[in-house]
Amino acid sequence: MKAQSGRLSVGLAAAGATRVAYGQLRRRPPVEARMWRRTNYAGRGVELYGGLAAAAGAATAVAAARGVALRTRFAAVGAALAAGACGAYDDQHGSPAERGFGAHLKALRERRFTSGVVKLLGIGAAGLAAGALLKADPADQVLTAVVIAGTAHAVNLVDMRPGRAAKAVIAVGAPWLLRRGPAALLAAAPVGAAAAVLRDDVSERTMLGDAGAHALGAALGSAIAVANGRTGLVLHAAALVAMTVAGDRISAGKRLWGAPGVRHVDSWGRLAHPYG
Template structure:
């Protein structure tokens, strides 16, 4: 992903195919997610507040990384390695900030200290996981839709449904390669879904979800999700569904 020079280019990027796209889908999605959380029917004020805090915080720190960051350090390993060398990357600031807002959001639910720490970790890890899939047009939103869809038949539906609806509304523009989520949008989406999970799921389910999300995050440090998707025909077809042109090699990450 190439960052445009100059303030006027701040929200423009070059995607994996070499096309110029806008990052403004990210703030648009974050705004939609916050509005959906505020207006979701049958949701308690504390859950509404937690969702807005988590999504807005994730979007804010994600936008900071989008606009001020560089590609020198990537992934947990890259950012932690930079910290060991005394370098604080924008990605490290983002991770710390999203972790902090995740804890604040979890604290709004007024559970015990252990639950607050676990829930905050799940919110932050969910924000990061969705961002890990934002490497091809529509991939992160498709992943969110597929993995969160089962929650539409659970008590979390009033919060999950509007969030997924806001994501789906922006999907056609992303598939047409006019826009991309960026960290702001992907982090906000993941954080909001994380709040929906922690607000309704019992502790064993939340612990299992956290384990799964952390496992996928660690797996991303040693393998490329894009390569795995390309090797599995069903995943490859789903990944390319709705996009304008066949896959080509190069450009925006792996």
């Protein structure tokens, strides 16, 4: 009962902090408000405050989570905030012509320092730093970095329609809440933050953007890394690398998102558009 209460407390703290941050950002936009507005897939103007708020909410809840070692909290908060900061940089300076992991690697080979390269190197470095704090063995540290950075990328990969990334975080994070220990508490933070912005996301009032998607993904990846030993890390890392290689076939695959069960959940709460 105490464990369940702890998970609930962390989730509610994340949701509450996210809503407070979201309200503050809408009332007092950072710098210029127009810098945080985008046109979505349906041609509708939306703002990015939901993603910034979710990143702040998840990090705040993890930082205050009781029952999680300070070293573990520091690693998870650092990974989430670093991933969110790199995502926010890409939100502001990214080019639509250079999207996807392959484009980032190409830019890196050509020695071009694009916003995608900032994400690639920044989130990778944050994952390695978190791995050094969470695991003792060097091989496990590298695998942890892959899991954290890969989960951040995977959440951003599916963020192609309103609410899709938030639902993905909730769907992937929810099973971890059934476990005991610090991993469940860590997973409760991104799940709570995603749930707090879901309604505004599907209603196209806000969007997670790269900042929110990467931050929630890194926070969730930290929970997965904490919960797993060598074998689990290898399996999760392999699955995430496969998702990265698949790229557009996952983010825009009509067969995947058009499958009966998936389509129903994916479209839940979303505004009707002729664009899909």
